[in-house]
Amino acid sequence: LIYLGIKAWRTEVAPLDVSDGALPPAVSLAALFRGGFAIGISNPKLILFAAAFLPQFVTPTQPQAPQFAILVATFAVVESFWYAVYALGG
Known part of the structure; x- marks a missing residue:
């Protein structure tokens, strides 16, 4: 992990080009749920x-x-409540 952190820290950061208007591929809700x-x-x-x-x-x-x-x-109810609190707090 230390190696990966140093490698990420030293890597050149390239600007993100969003001028072409390309959108990321759509992912279905079922695929997100399965993952x-x-x-x-x-x-x-x-x-x-x-x-x-x-x-x-x-x-x-x-x-x-x-x-x-x-x-x-x-x-499940208690966990869902706390995840909602975290999401709203963020």
Whole structure:
């Protein structure tokens, strides 16, 4: 990382030419979702968090699927709220 940082710092910066009016290629919403989902599901921090934290709130004598569904839905709502706060703050 240090090498890449020094290399980026020492590289000549070329001006961006936007006079030709060329737009970047359009990307579908499905492709954006797939890319984001693949990155999120492969995040080891999220996997470790879910494996270590969520089972503490599951009662073994009750059906587990509804309990996990409620936990995941609650986590998704809270995360979405904080991402919205970050986005509006930025």
